[in-house]
Structures are given as structure tokens and as C-alpha cells.
Amino acid sequence: MAMTRIPQNEITIFQYVFFIVGAQIGIGILSLPADVAKGSGTDGWIAIIFGGVLSIIASLIIVSIMEQHPQDTIFDLLLRYFGKWFGKLLSLLFSLYAALAATTVVFTSIHLVQVWVLPQTSNYWIMILFMIPGFLAARQGVRILGRYAEIVFYMTLWMPLLIAVPLKDGHLLHLLPVIKEGWLPIIKTVKQTILSFLGFELAFLLYPYVKEKHLAKKGIIIANGISMAAFVFVTLVGFIFYSPDEITEYVWPTLSLLKTIEFPFMERFEIIFLAAYLFVLSTTGIPYIFTAVFGIAHVLEQSDHVRVLVVGVGLYIIVSFLYTPPFADLQAFSDWWGKTGTIVGYIFPVVLWLYMKLYQWLRGGKPS
Amino acid sequence: MKAAALLLCVALFLSGCGMNTKLDSLTMTLTLGLDTDGGKLLSYSSSPVFNKDAKEHTEVIEVNASSLREGRYKIDLFASGRAVGGKIQNVVIGKAFAKKKEIPSLLDVLYRDPKNSTTALLIVYDGPVKELMESKQKDKPRLAVAIKDLIMTTAVDKQTVKANLLDFHRTLFDKGCTPFASEMTRKNGKMMANGTALFDNKGKYITSLSPKETPFLQLLRKEIKPAIPFTLRTAALTGKKENISVSIEHGKVRYETRYRNGRFQFHVQIDAGVIITEKIADIDISKKQKQLEKMIAHEIKTKTTALVKTFQHHHVDPVGFGLYARAYEYDHWKKVENDWGKAFAAADVSVSVKAKVISYGVIH
Numbered sequence: 100m101a102m103t104r105i106p107q108n109e110i111t112i113f114q115y116v117f118f119i120v121g122a123q124i125g126i127g128i129l130s131l132p133a134d135v136a137k138g139s140g141t142d143g144w145i146a147i148i149f150g151g152v153l154s155i156i157a158s159l160i161i162v163s164i165m166e167q168h169p170q171d172t173i174f175d176l177l178l179r180y181f182g183k184w185f186g187k188l189l190s191l192l193f194s195l196y197a198a199l200a201a202t203t204v205v206f207t208s209i210h211l212v213q214v215w216v217l218p219q220t221s222n223y224w225i226m227i228l229f230m231i232p233g234f235l236a237a238r239q240g241v242r243i244l245g246r247y248a249e250i251v252f253y254m255t256l257w258m259p260l261l262i263a264v265p266l267k268d269g270h271l272l273h274l275l276p277v278i279k280e281g282w283l284p285i286i287k288t289v290k291q292t293i294l295s296f297l298g299f300e301l302a303f304l305l306y307p308y309v310k311e312k313h314l315a316k317k318g319i320i321i322a323n324g325i326s327m328a329a330f331v332f333v334t335l336v337g338f339i340f341y342s343p344d345e346i347t348e349y350v351w352p353t354l355s356l357l358k359t360i361e362f363p364f365m366e367r368f369e370i371i372f373l374a375a376y377l378f379v380l381s382t383t384g385i386p387y388i389f390t391a392v393f394g395i396a397h398v399l400e401q402s403d404h405v406r407v408l409v410v411g412v413g414l415y416i417i418v419s420f421l422y423t424p425p426f427a428d429l430q431a432f433s434d435w436w437g438k439t440g441t442i443v444g445y446i447f448p449v450v451l452w453l454y455m456k457l458y459q460w461l462r463g464g465k466p467s
Numbered sequence: 468m469k470a471a472a473l474l475l476c477v478a479l480f481l482s483g484c485g486m487n488t489k490l491d492s493l494t495m496t497l498t499l500g501l502d503t504d505g506g507k508l509l510s511y512s513s514s515p516v517f518n519k520d521a522k523e524h525t526e527v528i529e530v531n532a533s534s535l536r537e538g539r540y541k542i543d544l545f546a547s548g549r550a551v552g553g554k555i556q557n558v559v560i561g562k563a564f565a566k567k568k569e570i571p572s573l574l575d576v577l578y579r580d581p582k583n584s585t586t587a588l589l590i591v592y593d594g595p596v597k598e599l600m601e602s603k604q605k606d607k608p609r610l611a612v613a614i615k616d617l618i619m620t621t622a623v624d625k626q627t628v629k630a631n632l633l634d635f636h637r638t639l640f641d642k643g644c645t646p647f648a649s650e651m652t653r654k655n656g657k658m659m660a661n662g663t664a665l666f667d668n669k670g671k672y673i674t675s676l677s678p679k680e681t682p683f684l685q686l687l688r689k690e691i692k693p694a695i696p697f698t699l700r701t702a703a704l705t706g707k708k709e710n711i712s713v714s715i716e717h718g719k720v721r722y723e724t725r726y727r728n729g730r731f732q733f734h735v736q737i738d739a740g741v742i743i744t745e746k747i748a749d750i751d752i753s754k755k756q757k758q759l760e761k762m763i764a765h766e767i768k769t770k771t772t773a774l775v776k777t778f779q780h781h782h783v784d785p786v787g788f789g790l791y792a793r794a795y796e797y798d799h800w801k802k803v804e805n806d807w808g809k810a811f812a813a814a815d816v817s818v819s820v821k822a823k824v825i826s827y828g829v830i831h
Contacts, residue, residue, distance in 0.1 A: 215581050231476065270787070275794035342641030342790075359633055361586045367553070369581075 107240065109310045112318050114245030119299055119322035121248035121382030124329055126207045126433070127295030129351045131330055132337030136346045138288030141274050141338045144331050146285050150292030151327030153445070158299040158319040160448040164455065165306035166315075173303035174397040180451075180458060187398050193303075194394030196443045198411075200297070201387035203432040205229060205415065206424050208380045215354065216370050226419035230412050233381065237389040238405055241308045244386055251378045258379075259329070261372065262336055265359050269339035293445070294437040295330055298383065299323060300444040304390050350426075491517040494526065494546035495554045497611030499535075499587075501573065502561035502596035507531045508573075510538030511559075511600045512550065513610050525609055527600050536576045552577070555587040556611045557618075558632060559651070561596040565664070565672035571639055577632055585633040588618055591664035591672060593652040602658065614658070618649045621660035625685045625695050626678040628663050639670050642804045643789025647684075650675055665783050668808060673781045676774070683770045686737065687786045689720045699766045701748040709748035713741045713763055716825065722788070724795040731792055731799070731814035737767060742826040752827050764822040775816045782808030788816070 110118070135143025168176055173193060178186035209225045217225065236247055278285070302319055309315050337352045340359075349355045357369035365371075389404075392411050396404035424432070500511030512528045528545045532538035543550045558577070560570060577583045592599055600610070607613040622629035627649045630638075638646040650664040663676040663684060676684060682695045696714040701707075718739040725732045741763055743752065752759060778784060789807045793800045803810035 218582070270790055272790045272794040276797045279797050340637075342637060342643065344642050345637055345640035348636075348640060358581070358585055366584050366586065 108242045108308050110242055110245035110305070110308050112309065112311045112314045114242075114249050115305055115309045115315070116318045116322045116325070117248040117252040118241075118245050118305060118382075118386065119301060119319065120325045121251060121379070122298030122301050122386045123296055123322070123326040123383075125204055125298070125380055125383030126211075127297075128330060128333055129211075129353045131292070131295050132334045132341075132352045133347050133349055134291045135288050135334060136338070136343060138291055139284040140279060141343045142278055142280070142285050143288055144334045144338070145278070146288035147292050147295075147327065147330045147334060149285070149289045150296055151323055151330070153289065153293075154296040154299055154327075155320055155323045157445045157448055158302060158323055159316060160452050161300065161302045162306065162315050162319055164448060164452050165303065166312075167455065169312055170307050172307055172393075172397075174394055180455065190394055190398050193443065194391045194398065196439050197387045197391035197394065199432070199439060200436050201384055201391055202415075203429070203436045204380060204384040204387060206432065207429050208377065208384065209419075210424070210426065210429055211351075211354075211373065211380075212377070215373050222423050223416065223419040226416055229381075229384075230415060233385050233388060234408065234412050236381075236385050237392065237408055241305060241389075244389060245308075247385070248382045251382050255375065255379055258372070258375070259332060261360070262333060262353070262356060265340045265356050266336055268359070269336075270342075271339060273338055273342055274335070292330070293441055294433060296323070296326065297436070297440040297444050298326070298386075300440070300448075301386055301390060304393065488549075492548045494528075494542070494548035494550045496539075496542070496550065496552050497554060497609070498557045498559060498600065498614060499552070499555050500559045500561075500592075500596040500600045501535075501564060501570075503564040503567060504531075508533060508538075508564075509596070510535060510542070511596055512539075512542045512546075513600050514546070514548075514550075515609060515611075516547075529597065529600075534576070535573060551582075552580075553582050553584060555584055557588045557590055557614045559590045559592050559596055559599060559614070560648075562591050562593045562650075562664070562672060564596075565591055565666075569670045570666075570672075571636075571670040574632065574635075578636060585636070586631045588615060589630050589632055589635050589648040590614065590618060591648050591650045591675075593650060593661060593675075598653065599651070599658060602653070602656075604657070614651070617658065617660055618651070621678075622649070623693065625682040625690075626662070627660040627681055628685065635670075638785070638787075639666075639668070641787070641790070642668070642807055643784070643791075643793050643800075644787035645783045645785055645808065646670060647785040663785075665778075665781065665785055667781075667783055673783055674777070676777075680770070680774055680777075683767070683774050684785060686715065686718070686739075686767070687720065687735070687771060687774070691715060691718050691720075696744065697766075697770075698745075699763065701750065701762070707748070711743065711748050711750070711759075712745035713824075714744050715739045715741050715767075722791045724791040726796045726799045731788075731796065731810065733788055733791065733814060733816045735771070735816065735818045737771070737818065737820045739763070739767060739820065739822045740825045741822055743824060743828055752824070756824055760822045760824055763824075764820040767822065768818050768820045771818050771820075772816075775818070779812045779814070779816070782812050784808060784811045788814070 135146050139146055168179065171179065174190045177189045180186065181189060208229065209222050212225055213220065213222065236243060299319060299322065306315060333353055337346055337356060340356060341352060346352050354369050354373065357372050360368040388411065392408045393404045396407045401407060494514045496512040496514050498513040502509045509529060509531050514526050516524055516526050526546065528542050530538050530541035532541050539550050539552065578585060604613065618627060619629060621627045628647055630648045635646050635648060638644050645668050646666040648664045650661045651658055652661045660678065662678045663681045665673050665676065667673050682697055686695055694714040694716050696712065698710050698712045701709050701711050718737060721736040723734040750759065784807060788811055
């Protein structure tokens with residue numbers, strides 16, 4: 100693996116944190132306030148906190164698994180524990196999952212750009228414009244992606260301030276009473292928040308590259324915490340501004356919030372915001388593209404993932420010529436990502452952890 | 468290789484130039500009018516003309532259509548440029564029309580298409596909209612600008628409200644309150660702001676508040692900044708028909724919510740800090756401050772109580788008492804949330820006011 104050898108690609112703990120935050124904050128946050136409001140009204144923010152706790156637990160399990168073999172990515176680990184063929188099958192499934200996530204993010208981003216900013220531009224043009232920087236970034240290894248995630252994080256720190264502007268016209272009363280219908284609807288809504296928190300499972304790939312491995316657990320807790328804070332913040336702003344009856348009327352309440360901002364010299368401020376937000380979306384899409392391509396290259400025993408990447412990018416562009424996903428399809432994509440993400444991010448780590456314990460116990464306590 | 472890639476990138480950006488839009492080839496609707504004429508929906512568009520050969524700088528088009536979007540296609544037939552709605556500043560709705568029809572379904576396109584601006588003001592016009600749209604006032608700027616300026620500045624003085632399409636949408640969908648909009652009319656050939664139009668929870672026009680009542684609606688809605696001015700008669704203090712002008716500079720409005728004997732009870736506690744802005748009456752303020760404060764408090768109480776009675780009579784709740792009901796009596800609220808107007812009409816609302824004079828101005 101010429102491009103992806105570990106010493107050249109070591110990332111700092113900050114890059115690791117921002118890599119995961121970048122992967123978590125993406126398309127989910129745009130619709131999250133409406134999604135949780137459908138399930139549990141203005142108590143939805145509590146569900147997000149529960150979702151965050153769940154994702155922290157799952158992340159910690161992932162890091163504990165990876166700690167056993169600090170030099171292995173998940174793809175090496177699967178081969179080590181499941182043998183060549185079954186291990187490769189699992190690796191392929193993991194890569195396909197990442198590809199599904201990447202596809203969802205890419206096509207949803209294109210849809211957003213078309214609906215809000217460039218209604219006349221065909222989706223293949225936007226796809227090509229997305230894929231050029233996407234290719235240039237994903238061609239490099241984990242380190243470049245980590246640096247990119249870090250710089251994008253700093254570049255977008257102004258966004259929460261802007262989202263908070265509509266608060267001045269809001270009513271805190273909308274949040275009361277807290278826990279209005281009991282705990283059951285809140286627990287049921289936790290499911291809706293899972294899609295937003297997905298991204299931490301990329302720690303499966305990242306862990307071996309982290310320089311300060313003893314901080315990996317702390318780092319992933321902080322990453323999930325930052326994302327959770329962002330989600331809760333946006334959701335609370337949405338709830339305070341929109342009434343609980345109205346927020347479900349919007350597909351992307353977070354963007355609609357920005358439509359209310361008006362300067363004497365400029366209207367439709369959300370266009371500028373969305374253009375800047377494309378950076379945030381890119382830190383979700385590109386890592387998933389990289390993961391998918393890296394995994395497939397690993398399965399095919401390629402020394403370098405660039406060739407697979409060229410094929411992947413080419414496929415995206417060709418598909419975008421032939422197929423413009425309608426909104427219903429995008430929702431289906433998101434649903435599927437949510438479902439498979441539940442398996443890959445939450446169930447798979449637990450099963451793998453148990454399996455590894457059993458495996459080691461059968462071998463008399465020695466790690467393989 | 469690098470140069471070629473760079474060139475390719477630049478070439479890609481050029482693709483946007485193929486579909487450019489020239490400002491002078493657009494008919495930008497700045498004011499959108501809606502009215503009815505014997506069951507027909509009339510849609511008006513007033514747009515600026517960017518052409519030095521044209522004698523008029525505003526183009527007004529009237530069409531009848533079943534919906535706004537259909538209306539726009541028809542407007543396109545008349546307009547010299549391509550009709551676009553992204554810069555709408557005002558949506559003016561005829562009162563006769565608003566009385567007959569629930570307007571939200573008509574406004575749908577303005578919310579659904581993100582190209583449309585939802586910060587346009589919503590205005591109810593008392594009279595035929597045609598007359599406003601075609602009016603030419605020599606001492607005023609373009610119609611759209613003139614209307615917007617009129618409403619925005621009057622709203623600062625609290626004699627009307629500032630409600631844009633988004634505010635209307637928010638208050639409409641919130642089950643705990645009902646929507647409202649600014650109202651305009653024409654007097655002696657001049658347009659004027661004329662208080663507040665109130666809608667029910669379906670978005671149908673119900674009744675209006677006069678410019679004198681509107682400040683107290685704003686007070687109940689806690690919209691006090693920058694100040695709420697009003698004038699009161701001092702007959703009770705001096706025995707003469709004189710008056711004194713005061714302005715509420717700051718204040719606290721607190722709501723207590725309870726549910727007793729099968730209905731909601733609201734207690735509104737208003738603490739107002741007022742300054743005296745004009746004194747026609749011959750009163751020594753420093754000596755009679757206590758009486759004056761009492762009188763001001765009484766005035767605020769009478770006006771707000773009367774206002775609440777009006778709301779209850781018409782089953783509307785522009786203040787948002789329902790928000791308090793939902794926040795503090797959720798279980799009872801849940802039972803009446805779909806017919807809050809009726810439940811609010813049955814509620815007991817009491818108001819108590821404390822006023823404090825904080826300044827007499829710079830002369831005695």
C-alpha cells in the first residue's frame with residue numbers, strides 16, 4: 100500500500116477528532132429538527148442526547164476492538180479473524196456500506212444545490228464539479244483527509260452564530276413542557292437520530308493511523324460530543340423559532356431557518372450559507388468515498404487505491420448522466436443508509452467484539 | 468498536465484454563462500396583489516421597467532387566474548420581460564377577498580418554491596387592490612418601496628404590525644395562536660397604514676384592529692422596543708378635556724396560566740416604565756405623579772382588557788395565549804388544541820397593570 104502506508108499517513112489526535120466530526124455532520128443535520136419533531140415534538144432534543152450516548156458507547160467498543168491490533172485497519176482485522184474468503188466478503192460488505200453512504204451524501208448534496216442554488220444546472224455538471232476536488236482529496240491518504248477535515252472545521256465555526264440569528268424572534272415557550280408525552284415517544288425517536296450520528300464507524304479505518312493512540316478513546320468521545328452539541332443546538336434553535344406544529348412542514352428546517360435572515364443589501368442568505376456548507380458536506384462524502392475505495396482496493400489486493408478511485412469517480416459521473424434521483428429515491432437512500440448504518444455502526448462492533456473475545460478465549464487467552 | 472486541468476476547471480465554470488439573465492429582460496414582480504371580482508381571482512403584478520424609452524417606470528399587469536402560479540404564466544403573456552417572483556417585497560390582499568377565502572392555500576407557491584422570498588410583507592388592503600396598484604403618487608418612490616417603507620416605519624411606532632409571509636406561516640401553523648397582518652387603505656388619494664388585520668386559524672380574515680388598538684396588541688405580545696406611544700385623556704384628573712402623551716419605554720409582561728373549573732385562566736401582569744412625551748393638560752406632574760401613574764395604568768388596563776374581549780368575541784388569539792396554555796397546562800391543552808379559538812373564548816383573562824413614570828422630559 101504505497102500511498103497508505105502508516106508512517107507517512109499518521110494523523111494527530113485533532114485530525115482524528117475532526118475527521119469523525121466532519122463525517123458525522125453532513126446531510127442529517129439539515130432535516131434533523133423535523134425528523135425528531137415528527138416522533139416526539141419539542142422533546143426531540145432529548146432523543147438526540149440519547150442517540151449521542153449510544154453512539155459514544157458504540158464508538159468505544161470500536162476503539163477497544165481496534166486496540167487489540169494497533170496496526171490493523173478493519174480490513175486487515177477481518178482477514179485476520181475470518182480467514183481469506185469470508186474476511187474478504189465482510190470487507191467487501193463494509194466497503195459497499197461506505198459506498199452507499201457516499202452515494203447518499205453525494206446525490207443529496209447535488210439535489211440540495213439544485214433545489215436551492217442552481218435550479219437550471221444539470222446534475223452531471225454538478226457531479227463533475229464535485230468529483231474534481233473529491234478525487235484530488237481522496238487520491239491522497241488519510242493524512243490529507245484529516246488535514247482537510249481540520250481546516251474545514253475551523254473554516255465553518257461561524258455557521259452556528261448565523262443559525263442562532265432567528266432566535267431573537269423565537270419563543271422559549273415552545274420547549275415547554277419538557278417530556279410532555281412521557282418517555283416512550285422519546286425513546287422511539289432515538290432511531291431517527293442514528294443516521295445523523297453515523298460517521299464514527301470510520302474509526303475502524305482511522306485508528307491505526309492515529310499518532311497518539313492512548314488518546315483515541317477520549318478523542319472519539321469528544322468527536323461524538325461536538326457532533327451531539329451541534330445537533331442539539333440546531334434542533335433547539337429550530338424548535339424555539341418554529342412552533343412544534345409547524346416545523347414538520349419543512350423538509351430542511353435548518354435551511355429554511357436561514358431564509359429568514361435578511362440584510363438590506365442582500366436577500367436569500369441561505370444560498371451563501373449553502374455554498375459554504377458544501378465544504379461541510381464534502382467532509383462527509385469524501386471520507387466515505389475514500390473508505391469504500393480503500394476497502395475494495397484491499398479486497399482486490401491492489402497496492403494502491405487510486406485505480407479503484409478512478410473507476411469509482413468515473414462510475415459516479417456516468418451514473419449522473421443516466422440517472423437523476425428524484426426526492427423519493429434520495430429518501431430511500433437515506434433510509435437504507437440508516438438501516439445498514441445501524442448494523443455496521445452499532446450491531447457489528449458488538450458482535451465482532453464478542454467474537455474476538457470468544458476467539459481469544461478458545462485460544463487460551465492469547466491474542467491471535 | 469496541471470495547466471490543462473486548470474483550464475478544464477475554468478471551462479467548466481463557464482457553463483453557467485450559457486443561461487445568464489439580464490436584469491432588463493426580467494419583469495420582477497415587486498408587489499403582488501390579490502383580489503376578487505365576483506368570484507374571479509384577480510392577480511396583479513407591479514414591476515419596475517428598466518428602459519429609458521418607457522414613459523412609466525412601473526408596469527402593472529392584471530390577470531385573472533385560479534392560482535398564483537397560473538397567474539404568473541398569464542402575467543408572462545403581458546410582460547415585456549420574463550416574469551420572476553424572487554424579489555417580491557409586498558403581497559397585498561384585498562379585504563373583500565380575504566374575508567371570503569382562506570388565503571394560505573393560494574400563497575403555497577411562495578413558500579414551496581425556494582426561489583421566492585418569504586420575507587415579503589403581507590398586507591390586507593381595505594378597498595379594491597386595483598386602485599392601489601394603479602395609483603401614482605408623485606411625492607413617493609416606486610409603489611413597492613413606498614408601501615414597504617410605509618408599513619415598516621409605522622410598525623416601529625406600533626400603529627400597525629410588521630408581518631411577512633414567514634411570520635404568517637408561523638402563526639398560522641402554530642395551534643396556539645392565530646395569524647395577523649398589516650392593514651392599509653387609501654384616504655384622500657393617499658395610501659395610509661390602517662392598523663392590523665386578524666385572521667382565524669384557517670387563514671380567513673376575521674376583523675381588524677384600529678391604529679389606536681394596535682399598540683396594545685404589541686404590548687401584549689411583548690413587542691415593546693423601541694417604545695409604545697399613546698395619548699390619554701386627563702379628564703379624570705383635571706376635569707377638563709385635555710390630554711397627555713406618554714410612551715412605554717420598557718416593561719415586563721408576565722403571563723400566569725391555570726386551569727380551573729373546566730376553563731383556562733390567564734392572568735396578565737404588566738409592569739410599564741413610561742416617559743411623558745407631551746403634556747397639554749395643566750398638571751403638576753411632580754406632585755401628582757402617583758395619580759398620574761394610576762391613571763396611565765388604568766388606561767393600559769382598560770385598553771388591553773377591551774382588546775382581549777375583542778379577540779375572545781371573534782375566537783382569535785393573535786397574542787398567543789395558547790402558547791402559555793400549551794407550555795403550562797399541556798394535558799388540558801391537548802384536548803382543545805384543534806379548536807383553540809373556542810376554548811380561548813371561554814377562558815378568563817384578567818389584566819393588572821403597574822405603571823411607573825421614569826422621566827418627565829427636559830422641562831417641568
